[in-house]
Amino acid sequence: MKYQVDSGQIFITLARGDFINKSLxxxxxxxxxxxxxxxxxxxxxxxxLGLYAFENQSYIKKEFLDEYELVNLTGNxxxxxxxxxxxxxxxxxDRQFSAMGGHLFDGKISAAxxxxxxxxxxxxxxxxxxxxxxxxxxxxxxxx
Amino acid sequence: MKYQVDSGQIFITLARGDFINKSLxxxxxxxxxxxxxxxxxxxxxxxxLGLYAFENQSYIKKEFLDEYELVNLTGNxxxxxxxxxxxxxxxxxDRQFSAMGGHLFDGKISAAxxxxxxxxxxxxxxxxxxxxxxxxxxxxxxxx
Amino acid sequence: MKYQVDSGQIFITLARGDFINKSLxxxxxxxxxxxxxxxxxxxxxxxxLGLYAFENQSYIKKEFLDEYELVNLTGNxxxxxxxxxxxxxxxxxDRQFSAMGGHLFDGKISAAxxxxxxxxxxxxxxxxxxxxxxxxxxxxxxxx
Numbered sequence: 001m002k003y004q005v006d007s008g009q010i011f012i013t014l015a016r017g018d019f020i021n022k023s024l025x026x027x028x029x030x031x032x033x034x035x036x037x038x039x040x041x042x043x044x045x046x047x048x049l050g051l052y053a054f055e056n057q058s059y060i061k062k063e064f065l066d067e068y069e070l071v072n073l074t075g076n077x078x079x080x081x082x083x084x085x086x087x088x089x090x091x092x093x094d095r096q097f098s099a100m101g102g103h104l105f106d107g108k109i110s111a112a113x114x115x116x117x118x119x120x121x122x123x124x125x126x127x128x129x130x131x132x133x134x135x136x137x138x139x140x141x142x143x144x
Numbered sequence: 145m146k147y148q149v150d151s152g153q154i155f156i157t158l159a160r161g162d163f164i165n166k167s168l169x170x171x172x173x174x175x176x177x178x179x180x181x182x183x184x185x186x187x188x189x190x191x192x193l194g195l196y197a198f199e200n201q202s203y204i205k206k207e208f209l210d211e212y213e214l215v216n217l218t219g220n221x222x223x224x225x226x227x228x229x230x231x232x233x234x235x236x237x238d239r240q241f242s243a244m245g246g247h248l249f250d251g252k253i254s255a256a257x258x259x260x261x262x263x264x265x266x267x268x269x270x271x272x273x274x275x276x277x278x279x280x281x282x283x284x285x286x287x288x
Numbered sequence: 289m290k291y292q293v294d295s296g297q298i299f300i301t302l303a304r305g306d307f308i309n310k311s312l313x314x315x316x317x318x319x320x321x322x323x324x325x326x327x328x329x330x331x332x333x334x335x336x337l338g339l340y341a342f343e344n345q346s347y348i349k350k351e352f353l354d355e356y357e358l359v360n361l362t363g364n365x366x367x368x369x370x371x372x373x374x375x376x377x378x379x380x381x382d383r384q385f386s387a388m389g390g391h392l393f394d395g396k397i398s399a400a401x402x403x404x405x406x407x408x409x410x411x412x413x414x415x416x417x418x419x420x421x422x423x424x425x426x427x428x429x430x431x432x
Contacts, residue, residue, distance in 0.1 A: 071389035099243035099387035101215035245359035
């Protein structure tokens with residue numbers, strides 16, 4: 001994994017075998033990010049996806065072991081327990097070009113992995129919400 | 145719904161029960177946005193999607209009533225009839241991780257809803273195009 | 289195709305019949321971009337998608353000839369052989385709202401086509417990687 005810091009964007013390239021969330025989190029730690037948005041695309045040969053089932057307050061999980069195009073990664077960086085944390089969702093496509101998607105626990109790059117982080121200047125912390133069963137963003141400034 | 149204005153990005157968190165387009169439009173109105181791009185992810189338990197059928201110049205519509213991961217929202221803010229207007233498309237995934245998508249009329253958050261708006265400084269207006277049957281962007285500066 | 293350069297974003301609208309990658313590349317050439325990220329949505333009536341099969345180091349390709357919502361385009365701009373080059377992946381949805389996706393060779397707009405480029409200031413070059421079989425980003429500044 002290599003990355004380059006530009007004004008307003010951090011460009012990141014992952015190599016075959018690199019894990020996505022783990023790598024993006026390493027950048028966030030090294031650059032001391034406290035908020036930000038993440039986009040990406042590439043090709044993977046492993047991922048574990050989740051769907052959040054509200055009634056059980058837990059994730060239905062599934063591992064995908066074939067080759068897929070990583071059609072889109074959408075995610076963000078916040079602080080969880082004081083450390084940079086990546087929350088990302090992905091869309092993947094198989095050899096028939098059928099798309100699947102979900103919450104990304106993590107996935108492994110097979111060919112290219114091209115990502116960008118758009119860092120924020122504010123601090124967004126996550127706090128566990130009892131009613132939802134997830135650690136949600138704490139933002140207090142404005143209500144619309 | 146809560147949001148926080150950062151330099152170059154507006155971070156928005158929606159709560160269970162919040163409607164996506166309605167909430168994003170409320171932010172755009174409050175912040176007097178005249179252009180911008182929107183990204184998001186989360187989980188929903190309702191949405192109405194559309195596919196634009198050019199031959200009829202109308203949308204085929206369908207409501208989705210189960211729980212889905214909101215894998216990606218991609219949208220933009222422009223001015224329509226003088227007011228901020230959200231045009232967004234979403235990709236969702238069901239319990240089998242199959243992905244569906246389309247034009248988003250609106251959708252309702254079930255668990256998390258995390259969004260960012262990247263405001264523009266220019267004014268983009270939409271004007272109804274007779275040949276297409278939709279209100280399209282008016283941009284006049286450059287042709288490539 | 290028309291576009292307008294804002295501070296930090298280039299807003300682009302494509303018309304019915306415009307090719308996506310070809311048009312985005314024309315903007316990148318005209319604006320002398322050396323890096324950047326691309327997002328978009330719209331509606332298409334043609335595209336050719338690919339899945340990269342690592343074992344053969346070649347793309348499985350398929351043409352899509354019906355009307356589809358362009359649910360998401362995610363891509364980037366880099367320099368390949370000294371010229372601006374678009375690498376993009378798309379997610380599309382059909383009349384049943386089923387999503388498909390893959391590497392975009394190119395696609396043709398049927399109704400709206402709304403895109404944004406977020407230009408970078410750095411120069412990212414692509415170089416052919418023998419092990420992967422693709423031209424990958426060259427970034428050298430930092431390793432995490």
